[in-house]
Amino acid sequence: MKRTRAGWYEAARKAAALVPYLAAVAAVFIALAPVYWLLTISLKREVDQFAYPPQWIGFTATLEHYRDAFAGGSFAAYFENSVLLAAISTLAALAIGVPAAYGLARFEWPRQWDHRIGDWILSTRMLPPIVTIVPLFLMLRQARLLNSLTGLAIVYTGFNLPFVVWMMRGFFEEVPKEIEEAAMLDGESRAGALLRIVLPLVRPGLAATAVFCLVVAWNEFLFALILTQTEAAMTLPVGIASRVTQYEIKWGAMSAAGVVAMIPVLVFAAAAQKYLVRGLSLGAVKG
Amino acid sequence: MLEITGITKRFGAREAVSAVSLSACAGEFVVLLGPSGCGNTTLMRMIAGLETPDEGTIRLCGEDITRRDPRERDIAMVFQNYALYPHMTIAQNIGYPLRVRKRPAAEIEAEVKKVAARLGLSGLLANLPRQLSGGERQRAALARAIIRRPKAFLMDEPLSNLDARLRVEMRAELKHLQHELKIVTIYVTHDQAEAMTLAHRIAVMRDGKIQQFDTPANVYQRPLNTFVAQFVGSPSMNLIQRDGVILGVRPEDVQLSASAQAGASPGRIYVTEEMGNETIVVVSDGSSQITARCPAGARFEFDSTVWYRFKPDKVHRFDSSGARIPD
Amino acid sequence: MLLALSIYPLIYSVKLAAADRRNFTRLFTDRLFLTASIQTIWLTLSALSIEFLLGLALALLIDSLARGRMFFRTALLIPMLLPPVVAAVAWRLIYNPQFGVLNGTLRRLGFHTADLTWTSGESSALASVILVDVWEWTPFLFLLLSAGLQAIPPEPLEAARVDGAGAWRIFRDVTLPLLKPTIVLALLLRTMDLVRIFDQIFILTQGGPGTATETVSLYIYRTAFRFSNFGYAAAMSFVLLAATLLFSRGLLRAMRAR
Numbered sequence: 001m002k003r004t005r006a007g008w009y010e011a012a013r014k015a016a017a018l019v020p021y022l023a024a025v026a027a028v029f030i031a032l033a034p035v036y037w038l039l040t041i042s043l044k045r046e047v048d049q050f051a052y053p054p055q056w057i058g059f060t061a062t063l064e065h066y067r068d069a070f071a072g073g074s075f076a077a078y079f080e081n082s083v084l085l086a087a088i089s090t091l092a093a094l095a096i097g098v099p100a101a102y103g104l105a106r107f108e109w110p111r112q113w114d115h116r117i118g119d120w121i122l123s124t125r126m127l128p129p130i131v132t133i134v135p136l137f138l139m140l141r142q143a144r145l146l147n148s149l150t151g152l153a154i155v156y157t158g159f160n161l162p163f164v165v166w167m168m169r170g171f172f173e174e175v176p177k178e179i180e181e182a183a184m185l186d187g188e189s190r191a192g193a194l195l196r197i198v199l200p201l202v203r204p205g206l207a208a209t210a211v212f213c214l215v216v217a218w219n220e221f222l223f224a225l226i227l228t229q230t231e232a233a234m235t236l237p238v239g240i241a242s243r244v245t246q247y248e249i250k251w252g253a254m255s256a257a258g259v260v261a262m263i264p265v266l267v268f269a270a271a272a273q274k275y276l277v278r279g280l281s282l283g284a285v286k287g
Numbered sequence: 288m289l290e291i292t293g294i295t296k297r298f299g300a301r302e303a304v305s306a307v308s309l310s311a312c313a314g315e316f317v318v319l320l321g322p323s324g325c326g327n328t329t330l331m332r333m334i335a336g337l338e339t340p341d342e343g344t345i346r347l348c349g350e351d352i353t354r355r356d357p358r359e360r361d362i363a364m365v366f367q368n369y370a371l372y373p374h375m376t377i378a379q380n381i382g383y384p385l386r387v388r389k390r391p392a393a394e395i396e397a398e399v400k401k402v403a404a405r406l407g408l409s410g411l412l413a414n415l416p417r418q419l420s421g422g423e424r425q426r427a428a429l430a431r432a433i434i435r436r437p438k439a440f441l442m443d444e445p446l447s448n449l450d451a452r453l454r455v456e457m458r459a460e461l462k463h464l465q466h467e468l469k470i471v472t473i474y475v476t477h478d479q480a481e482a483m484t485l486a487h488r489i490a491v492m493r494d495g496k497i498q499q500f501d502t503p504a505n506v507y508q509r510p511l512n513t514f515v516a517q518f519v520g521s522p523s524m525n526l527i528q529r530d531g532v533i534l535g536v537r538p539e540d541v542q543l544s545a546s547a548q549a550g551a552s553p554g555r556i557y558v559t560e561e562m563g564n565e566t567i568v569v570v571s572d573g574s575s576q577i578t579a580r581c582p583a584g585a586r587f588e589f590d591s592t593v594w595y596r597f598k599p600d601k602v603h604r605f606d607s608s609g610a611r612i613p614d
Numbered sequence: 615m616l617l618a619l620s621i622y623p624l625i626y627s628v629k630l631a632a633a634d635r636r637n638f639t640r641l642f643t644d645r646l647f648l649t650a651s652i653q654t655i656w657l658t659l660s661a662l663s664i665e666f667l668l669g670l671a672l673a674l675l676i677d678s679l680a681r682g683r684m685f686f687r688t689a690l691l692i693p694m695l696l697p698p699v700v701a702a703v704a705w706r707l708i709y710n711p712q713f714g715v716l717n718g719t720l721r722r723l724g725f726h727t728a729d730l731t732w733t734s735g736e737s738s739a740l741a742s743v744i745l746v747d748v749w750e751w752t753p754f755l756f757l758l759l760s761a762g763l764q765a766i767p768p769e770p771l772e773a774a775r776v777d778g779a780g781a782w783r784i785f786r787d788v789t790l791p792l793l794k795p796t797i798v799l800a801l802l803l804r805t806m807d808l809v810r811i812f813d814q815i816f817i818l819t820q821g822g823p824g825t826a827t828e829t830v831s832l833y834i835y836r837t838a839f840r841f842s843n844f845g846y847a848a849a850m851s852f853v854l855l856a857a858t859l860l861f862s863r864g865l866l867r868a869m870r871a872r
Contacts, residue, residue, distance in 0.1 A: 185358070
């Protein structure tokens with residue numbers, strides 16, 4: 001059947017409607033291709049890794065690099081260090097930061113103070129790490145905490161603390177005061193109201209804040225690089241970096257370590273997706 | 288029963304409540320009526336223990352509770368936005384005050400069922416607050432307040448978030464419930480109709496002070512000053528400046544006629560509003576406007592001339608400061 | 615705790631830098647510091663403008679889709695979430711002139727790739743670093759601007775349509791002004807991060823070849839921890855701090871305006 005002019009017009013319109021989707025798919029391809037490439041390198045036999053033409057699909061997959069990196073190599077130890085460090089510094093930051101945030105959110109503060117506390121918290125977050133690293137390095141050296149997980153955990157806790165206070169304060173402020181008051185009239189003490197009514201209500205925010213702390217500690221590189229220079233205290237990013245700057249790079253094992261390093265972050269990010277915008281904009285945009 | 292003496296509360300330099308004294312008898316329904324910001328909510332929050340007064344005492348059943356923790360006062364409160372716990376089901380919400388008091392689970396369940404049935408919530412007990420309509424949330428909040436039979440009820444504009452029809456319905460429901468429970472109730476509102484219909488006594492408040500504390504009938508018929516006179520009653524009382532005194536006339540005490548009559552003054556029809564059961568007529572006499580309440584069916588053309596007259600025994604007189612001049 | 619970790623190090627570094635006044639005078643004559651500063655500024659400005667335009671375009675694009683928005687949004691965020699070190703490693707694999715997949719693919723498509731040296735070429739290294747940053751952080755701009763777009767109430771847009779405005783006018787007269795606070799915020803946050811860029815460059819080029827990708831952060835690092843000149847490093851930190859403070863004041867104001 002011959003198409004009418006209206007039919008052609010309709011078809012063209014449909015095709016035009018696809019253009020944005022094609023653009024979006026292209027953007028996703030660009031965003032994911034490097035990640036995918038890293039994944040393939042970690043799964044390829046060494047002979048295939050840099051073959052020409054590049055093999056995107058259909059190569060022989062092997063897990064030898066993962067075995068190489070984690071079973072025999074030192075990446076397992078780095079991994080463990082990173083996990084410990086992220087967990088401890090996050091817990092510590094939450095333990096100190098959450099009560100502080102509650103206090104800031106619920107009790108009346110002089111208006112000026114309020115601004116100042118806020119500015120101060122944000123400023124510490126904005127400080128370029130390289131600015132504080134020299135004195136921190138010298139201080140930790142004096143305290144004999146260089147090259148130790150303890151030293152790094154303290155630094156990360158201090159790093160995450162302002163963020164915890166800031167974010168949790170926002171979440172606490174979102175719980176209507178009346179709910180807490182209702183609980184107190186119903187017979188709770190203030191602590192009881194906080195524990196049994198307010199905390200369950202801010203739980204999603206608390207979880208998101210924890211995830212952000214975990215990711216920051218997990219991804220952090222500069223402090224770890226400078227404050228831990230021995231094998232025993234290295235974190236995963238530092239471990240990977242130390243391999244890159246060697247002359248003979250074992251790309252397979254390193255890619256494998258890289259893939260393993262990014263998995264927790266992606267899992268966490270998926271868990272905290274709802275609060276991603278808020279966390280990344282330091283609470284300024286409530287996404 | 289509930290006795291408030293010389294309560295003052297300051298926020299910074301501003302006095303939100305100034306030396307207020309007030310008492311409510313057992314089982315009494317007292318309404319704190321006033322525009323927003325007049326201090327009635329603050330006064331209520333001090334009774335609840337959510338704010339601490341700077342001066343004065345609050346006694347409940349003979350005990351001084353001025354500085355007690357909210358939870359030690361045995362007072363229940365219904366909040367304007369209901370303040371239901373969003374993460375608990377309706378049953379858990381209603382039962383919460385008993386759970387805090389560590390009553391046995393079986394007793395709590397039975398009580399919750401009883402109260403829920405009383406307020407028509409039986410089918411909603413497993414739902415979360417956000418799944419309920421405004422009226423249902425309102426009743427859930429009420430249920431949570433009455434379940435433990437407190438010594439006093441506080442209600443902070445509990446009906447203001449409901450639509451007009453539901454508000455009237457709940458108003459009647461609330462009044463009957465309070466009659467049944469016979470628990471002293473303090474109720475904050477800025478809606479004079481709510482105050483008139485619910486209260487045994489109304490405390491009209493303005494700028495942190497009580498202007499008049501009396502029965503609805505007395506507040507309506509013998510307002511102590513022009514503020515009370517205008518705040519209570521709808522449409523508002525007409526106030527007319529004449530010879531250094533202020534005359535106050537309720538719209539129903541204004542009589543209109545189409546022809547000149549003895550003692551009547553002429554004016555022009557500004558607007559007429561048919562209400563169905565009555566007609567509100569606004570007359571302009573050049574310098575001021577006078578509102579009259581006429582029987583249904585009264586018809587006047589825009590801008591036509593009418594004669595108005597005040598029922599002589601119904602004219603209130605206030606001095607230039609606004610205070611009532613004794614008859 | 616906060617004090618110990620924010621204020622004290624600052625005081626400490628003042629002492630450190632001020633111990634020898636030459637630390638500050640040297641700043642003005644240090645060629646390398648000048649180069650690093652210029653390169654940091656150049657990198658910041660170009661990466662920021664590209665990321666902003668791309669991020670805005672992506673936000674508008676994804677916002678206009680009828681279906682699959684959630685999927686695209688999630689997928690596009692991934693580069694930003696990766697550990698920067700891992701992202702940089704991936705790009706090293708891609709950029710390698712002989713074995714890298716980028717040149718490999720281009721050659722396969724018939725391009726001449728012999729002089730495409732990417733990070734190892736003196737003239738192309740900085741641009742290559744910028745490209746990685748664009749890849750990694752455009753998602754950030756995209757995410758914030760998307761959230762900003764969604765926060766715009768539909769009424770003004772509808773009113774503009776009723777008033778007869780076309781798509782471009784609506785964008786220029788309604789969307790953009792309403793989006794402005796978000797834009798300012800996003801740009802400032804991103805600037806702060808760009809000024810202190812370290813991880814990616816450390817892995818990709820270590821500041822080289824020569825000094826082609828040297829930035830202030832990297833130079834401070836090298837001065838302190840390779841040459842153990844802590845005093846001079848502290849002095850340079852102050853310059854960086856002053857620059858950041860200037861920006862952060864603007865940022866705080868922008869945040870409060872929201």
